Amino acid sequence: MDFATFLIQLLNSVQYGLLLFMLAAGLTLIFGIMGVVNLAHGSFYMLGAYLGYSLSAAFDNLAWALGVGTLLAVAFGFALEWLLFRHFYHRDHLDQVLLTFGLIYIFEELRSIVWGDEVHGVAIPALLDGSLPLTDTLSYPIYRLFMSGICLVIAAGLYLLISKTRLGMKIRAGAFNRDMAESLGVNIKLIHATVFALGVGLAAVAGMVAAPVSSVYPNMGASVLIMCFVVVVIGGIGSVRGALIAALLVGLVDTFGKVLLPSMASMLVYMLMAAVLLWKPEGLFKQ
């Protein structure tokens, strides 16, 4: 592999890693702060992708589709938290697993009723279509740079939100000691609903942004969900920083594995996870 190929594969890794981070961040926030094991997280990603498909057809404008889609997804997150999830914070993990596993089936069925079972393609907006030539034979698609850009902006925003704002402080306080935070006047119920909606929003944005390069198809949340859990386990449960590092690691191993060891590619990520767990059983950045 020459240097130019290496560089482009590195870009591919980072782009995939950042997308995984968007998903894993929501998953790890919801688990770390509310203690809910959310198997339906992949369904939020799928929902985002299908929303992106419908909205980009309706608006014919990427910015509008992204904006409206994010609002819809966040509203959906609030509604779902209020209707279902808040009743499960105090139940044990098995109940939560059953609830969210059931939700996967419900979302799949709804998806089938609303959008059908075909595979849909989403066009890349004309402005971002095309690729940048990096060497005489290799080029990099502009849309993928755009994807990475969006993910980076959101990652930075998330970091600022959690570590620098008043809301972030309350979120951290609630995660650290719920009762103490509550007695100090923090509205924990509202915090939980916000964090949950934020997680749903992150997953849906990831789905919307990924739709043009990954297609939109039934059950698309399943494989992504497994990767998210791998990222969360490697990074350390509840740690957003851990999720970022782990997602980039998984992106690297997956991309270079596909290219250098194609026959073992689907295994390598799990071997990485096993290795990390042997070395640090709680993940890289357990809080």
Add this chain to the structure above:
Amino acid sequence: MTTRRLVLSRSAALVGAASSGLILPSMVRAQSGKVRVGFMLPYTGTYAQLGVAIENGVRMAIDQQGGKLGGREIEWFKVDDESEPSKGVENASKLVQRDKVDVLIGTVHSGVQMGIQKVARDTGVLNLIPNAGVLAATRSLCAPNVFRASYTNSQPTLALGKAMMDRGHKKAVWISWKYAAGDEALEGFKQSYTAAGGTIVKELGLPFPNVEFQALLTEIAALKPDAVACFFAGGGAAKFIKDYAAAGLKGKIPLYGSGFLTEGILDAAGPAAEGIVTTMHYADSLDTPRNKQFRLEYAKAFRSQPDVYAVQGYDTGLLLIQGANAVKGDMSAKPALYKALEGAVIDSPRGKWTMSKFHNPVQDIYLRQVENKENKVIGVAAKALADSGAGCRMG
């Protein structure tokens, strides 16, 4: 005490024997005046259209012959297999045990076919496969009562290697999903390409049905092979073709594939698909009187255009007619029935084909090129191509 135990154990044995299909089907068959034909096909889900096309084809073939099999009326049964391998055995058993079918026609999904295969081998029911290309069905798990009217997964690509060498591509990269159908397609390609003197410089794979091709396309661009050969199908195929063009490879490195790459997705793939060369046992545009007549009649009967799956269903019907006629509708005359099926010559819209001794079609494989959103036939890649049947022991 002993007698009660005896009665209990005997009736248990009887129920066991009946449920494994040794007794019940033959008892009921003797009483029925009609030939019982069961469809086990996907009628919902991703493959629903394929199931419908196959059933249409079978019915059309039989209707053209007066709607009877060997002079006997037909009673039809249907089970939706949902393309769900875990329900394969259960669904096939429903047709065999509950409906007592004389012949089970199914199915599309290779995983589900493995379930049917088990039931067919256990009960001896006649099984005609109208699509599933899984190698084991006519190789290691072949059976005297299982016949395929479609193809094996390695059959189209078994003709691809030589065609690519003939066009001067000496070094190729192979890319497909890492799952049974992809691996089996690779087997055919590897065999024919290396035999013709070509070198596969790299085999790239990604998990089914993953469509993140970017890293692999970058790798192909860096490897600069003479050509790329692949196996993809359905939505993933359209995506691959588009990504291949978006990565700037179209026009630089020619793309070849098993024919399923360009079946049913040419509208979705658009201009990115122009010029792709594939090999397959059928093409819509096959310029023969037989094919034109078939297409016209199918379009009239079902108000839709037939595809390769309709043809395979049609051929399954023709095969069944030949078998039933040879035994004058007495489907229990198994040795004579199987002999007739083994000796069948099918005058198909895809061209005449015969049955191999491993119960898989010996057929022409066409070379096709995409031109104006159509798979245009540009030649015959292999005449009367058979599958090796490696490991098959009919017993």
